[in-house]
Amino acid sequence: MRRVLFLFLSAAAAGAIAQDRPPKLEPLPEAPPPPLIRDGAEDARVRIAPPTTESKEEPVPGGVKVTPGNGMPPYYLMETSTGEWVRRDTLDPGVRVPMWTIMTFD
Numbered sequence: 001m002r003r004v005l006f007l008f009l010s011a012a013a014a015g016a017i018a019q020d021r022p023p024k025l026e027p028l029p030e031a032p033p034p035p036l037i038r039d040g041a042e043d044a045r046v047r048i049a050p051p052t053t054e055s056k057e058e059p060v061p062g063g064v065k066v067t068p069g070n071g072m073p074p075y076y077l078m079e080t081s082t083g084e085w086v087r088r089d090t091l092d093p094g095v096r097v098p099m100w101t102i103m104t105f106d
Contacts, residue, residue: 063077
């Protein structure tokens with residue numbers, strides 16, 4: 001057992017001795033200076049247009065589509081049961097459950 005341990009340690013030591021020394025290191029060159037900070041006087045000017053408040057009305061089947069100048073258009077549809085205008089964001093009616101009576105039980 002001692003012989004195996006001795007052979008193992010001598011092989012590890014021989015591997016460590018056989019390694020080459022690292023070459024002599026040289027210092028890195030100096031870093032370039034940071035870029036100059038500009039005050040913004042030479043930059044191009046950006047013009048932001050003011051929002052428009054104009055709106056258009058277009059007829060759609062069963063109602064009116066009002067298009068504002070700065071947003072998504074809502075739809076105003078006539079509610080058949082009450083006769084009032086109802087605001088909807090889309091013309092998609094969504095999922096509707098059938099409400100007619102098929103059969104009644106006593």
